[in-house]
Amino acid sequence: MTTAPSHLPRRAPAPTGGAWYIALALLSWGTLAPVAFLHAAARQRTRAAVVRAAAYTAAVPSAYALGWAGLGGSGTVVLLVGIMIVALVHLGRLRREIWPPGPQFPVRLGIPGPGQDPAVAAALAGRARREESRRIAATDRLLARELRIGRPDLPHTYDDGGLVDLNRAPAAAIASVCGVEPATARRIVEVREAAGVPFAAVDDVFAWAEIPLDLWELVRDRGIVY
Structure with missing residues (x-):
């Protein structure tokens, strides 16, 4: 076999x-x-x-x-x-x-396989890193904060695959990482500050901040809350 x-x-x-x-x-x-x-x-x-x-x-x-x-x-x-x-x-x-699932892709995805485009290999490796970073954030918040997962605006050495913390990151970082308009990112920040409570899940952002449906997948892929 x-x-x-x-x-x-x-x-x-x-x-x-x-x-x-x-x-x-x-x-x-x-x-x-x-x-x-x-x-x-x-x-x-x-x-x-x-x-x-x-x-x-x-x-x-x-x-x-x-x-x-x-x-x-x-x-x-x-x-x-x-x-x-x-x-x-x-x-x-x-x-x-x-209890998030383990990484969707093996670590070796960073190395192109036979006939695989290096850009595809890098994208899949980034996805695997994001899944691993989400697992860390879900099981050990203190470690996630120490590693500064989802905080591209702060100095860090850990590679989280390209995530942004929707509860703490500034609007500029959210716009850059999620690929949304600055106005949309500012609305996310304004809503979380007005509510005074953190988002419990990424999907909460869509209802609270009235994010357009066509942006949901972008935010789900790159956004994290913990």
């Missing part, structure tokens, strides 16, 4: 941890989903994560109260199912943030 050449891209593995997040919400019909969000808040330690956990914690008893007061038992079931569906979407994202 032959193996794929090391210079070819590999499928990104699924996150190995946090499967109980999904199981808990699904098997309990949403009633135990707050437990998963409380755990995530304890791991992420951001105000946004705490607010999200508190919202789900309050939503479950509220569903019981509103359901019985309005439509009876059937109303409670409908509300709980709604909570479960929304929670599953959020928990799927949180699971990847807290």
